[in-house]
Amino acid sequence: MASANTKEIYGSLVFNEHVMKERLPSATYKSLKATLQRGAALDLDLANIVASVMRDWAIENGATHYTHWFQPLTGITSEKHDSFLSPNKDGTAIMEFSGKELVKGESDASSFPNGGLRATAEARGYTAWDPTSYAFIKDGTLCIPTAFCSWTGEALDKKTPLLRSMKAVTSQAKRILHLFGKDVSHVDVTVGPEQEYFLIKKEHYEAREDLILTGRTLFGAAPSKGQEMEEHYFGALREEVSAFMKDLDEELWKLGVSAKTKHNEVAPCQHELAPIFDRCNVAVDHNLLTMEMMKKLAPKHGLVCLLHEKPFEGVNGSGKHNNWSLSAPGMNLLDPGDTPKDNLQFLIFLAAIIKAVDEYNDLLRMSIVGAGNEHRLGGNEAPPAIVSIFMGEVLEGILDAIASGSEYVAPAAAKIDLGVEVLPQFAKDDTDRNRTSPFAFTGNKFEFRMPGSSVNISDANTVLNTAVAKELKGYADELEQAEDFDKAVVKLIKRTIRDHKRVIFNGNGYSREWEEEAARRGLHNEPSACEALGAFVDPKNIALFEQMGVLNEAECRSRYEVKLENYAKVRHIEAVTMLEMARRQLVPAASRYMGDIAKGMNRKKTACPGISCKAEEKVLRQLTNYTDAMSDAADRLEACVEKAERCEGALATARCYHDVVLPAMSDLRAAADAAESICGAEYWPLPSYSTMLFYV
Ligand code: ADP
Ligand code: MG
Numbered sequence: 112m113a114s115a116n117t118k119e120i121y122g123s124l125v126f127n128e129h130v131m132k133e134r135l136p137s138a139t140y141k142s143l144k145a146t147l148q149r150g151a152a153l154d155l156d157l158a159n160i161v162a163s164v165m166r167d168w169a170i171e172n173g174a175t176h177y178t179h180w181f182q183p184l185t186g187i188t189s190e191k192h193d194s195f196l197s198p199n200k201d202g203t204a205i206m207e208f209s210g211k212e213l214v215k216g217e218s219d220a221s222s223f224p225n226g227g228l229r230a231t232a233e234a235r236g237y238t239a240w241d242p243t244s245y246a247f248i249k250d251g252t253l254c255i256p257t258a259f260c261s262w263t264g265e266a267l268d269k270k271t272p273l274l275r276s277m278k279a280v281t282s283q284a285k286r287i288l289h290l291f292g293k294d295v296s297h298v299d300v301t302v303g304p305e306q307e308y309f310l311i312k313k314e315h316y317e318a319r320e321d322l323i324l325t326g327r328t329l330f331g332a333a334p335s336k337g338q339e340m341e342e343h344y345f346g347a348l349r350e351e352v353s354a355f356m357k358d359l360d361e362e363l364w365k366l367g368v369s370a371k372t373k374h375n376e377v378a379p380c381q382h383e384l385a386p387i388f389d390r391c392n393v394a395v396d397h398n399l400l401t402m403e404m405m406k407k408l409a410p411k412h413g414l415v416c417l418l419h420e421k422p423f424e425g426v427n428g429s430g431k432h433n434n435w436s437l438s439a440p441g442m443n444l445l446d447p448g449d450t451p452k453d454n455l456q457f458l459i460f461l462a463a464i465i466k467a468v469d470e471y472n473d474l475l476r477m478s479i480v481g482a483g484n485e486h487r488l489g490g491n492e493a494p495p496a497i498v499s500i501f502m503g504e505v506l507e508g509i510l511d512a513i514a515s516g517s518e519y520v521a522p523a524a525a526k527i528d529l530g531v532e533v534l535p536q537f538a539k540d541d542t543d544r545n546r547t548s549p550f551a552f553t554g555n556k557f558e559f560r561m562p563g564s565s566v567n568i569s570d571a572n573t574v575l576n577t578a579v580a581k582e583l584k585g586y587a588d589e590l591e592q593a594e595d596f597d598k599a600v601v602k603l604i605k606r607t608i609r610d611h612k613r614v615i616f617n618g619n620g621y622s623r624e625w626e627e628e629a630a631r632r633g634l635h636n637e638p639s640a641c642e643a644l645g646a647f648v649d650p651k652n653i654a655l656f657e658q659m660g661v662l663n664e665a666e667c668r669s670r671y672e673v674k675l676e677n678y679a680k681v682r683h684i685e686a687v688t689m690l691e692m693a694r695r696q697l698v699p700a701a702s703r704y705m706g707d708i709a710k711g712m713n714r715k716k717t718a719c720p721g722i723s724c725k726a727e728e729k730v731l732r733q734l735t736n737y738t739d740a741m742s743d744a745a746d747r748l749e750a751c752v753e754k755a756e757r758c759e760g761a762l763a764t765a766r767c768y769h770d771v772v773l774p775a776m777s778d779l780r781a782a783a784d785a786a787e788s789i790c791g792a793e794y795w796p797l798p799s800y801s802t803m804l805f806y807v
Pocket of ligand 2: 305432558
């Protein structure tokens, strides 16, 4: 693809502010903006004008269809395309798109998972425009970002609770700012997700049923060369990878996605793309588009993009670092200030986050649960299943000093002014960032590193926003009653740090000692996905969601069900794929190899009676053992899957897949990988780890 002028193509397929201002009658533009700012619904007259302008713009840019683009409870995004076409009686046609079609779509969504919600509500779903995320054109279709609800108002998607949680946290943040004498027009949640992914050759992908059906390798002996050399990180890009990235950047820029940095990651064939941060819901939409484009464009370059959290065992997995902050016009609320007063404001937001992460530790852990992420968490390279906060030594020292009321002795780099009571002035912590922390303060934002690479990050952000909203609300309620505001703030910060300090940990999060220490501190450590999901229906957490107006109890329970069902489904597909591959590809391959060896031995002996066949015999015996083991393990796995399928209820089923099926899958894999390691290379039907990861 010819290199286009970035400035020219950026946002060229987006119905953005610029297009609206240019094309909408100015009165319409103003009232649209005013409506959006109030967060109110559009009236139909206004919607009709916007829709007709949007339609003309879309048609000029090659669109023939439109779709309400939404985010169901599983899967990534969903769209049903309708054409603009409306036939006339005289055989001609006009292109139509009404305000009603823009703002609301009726969706026969019975095939989308709802965890029993719509059954109880007995209502069909509808999609509603989220006008705070711009419409865009993709593949000749005008995509309108929408929320998806039942007619009774229950959220059937991931966007609705996200928008509710954003509203909750930003309105509480506004209250706090008001107490600091700052009346701002609005507060935003900002998010910048760093997306990790693997690229492998298309021909390798196509030769592996496991990758095609499950997104990860279910078999594969460890390569002789691992990632020990660390030569890949920031290394030079392969030609086709670099062409892919260029293509991807351009397509994303057209969609207004601000793809900014790209580089190799730690593992071979692993890469990362980071956009410039945006408003939370927009960042989520853009991340979904990014994943879609990655998958779509890779094959054009002879590659396939793997977004799974753990495509290769023993090799680093992929995550999605969720950079998160709050901002008001002209200020990042997580940026330490220059004056003691600004510092105080910063510290109150910081304290609220510390408290939120401690009190809703289990919920944050729950928010990133997934069958794929389960292989990653607790593994060698990824954050453990314990949610703790990295604060940096300087900041922790300051917090300690505040909590104990003692003087803080600053390290040389920090600029501290202890003149004003206990309100220290400090410079940004530039110490080496701790890469092992699941939730790290990185100077002016938090980086939540637990989300998996394949998921919609709405869940993680919804929980984070809601928990922080709750704590800010508690603070605002208390501070509004205070007689001496500054003193009350300091008292509050002190109390928070004293009570919630246990969640701060600056050390090596991957170490065994930390697990022990975390247990002593009473922090959650639940490596099992299904058990961690239980937090969704814990009364304390349901109360949080209800109190903050984000999810009601039925919505929490339905999501819990969907997540459990999804876990079981993923494991089921993996297990039956393994069975199929083991029985129809791997055992036959090993037999073929052994048959040829046996034949060869006989020929050797005939040609040269008495000759040694020691090597062949060794292989025959060993491979026979492994093949027997594979066959037995496959039978056991099949029985385990049958047992899981007989379980009643989503929790019991998911548990059985986790406790019973997963270990049986491991056994089968171990036998197969052992067989692979001694089977003749040209006999083994699957491209090996070395072939896939170290191709040239
Ligand atoms: P890293 O060292 O982790 O790669 P970067 O500085 O490159 O960190 O930033 C990573 C991501 O964080 C980028 O997507 C960036 O836009 C985002 N980011 C930066 N500031 C903020 C903020 N205030 N709120 C949310 N995300 C932010
Ligand atoms: Mg990062």
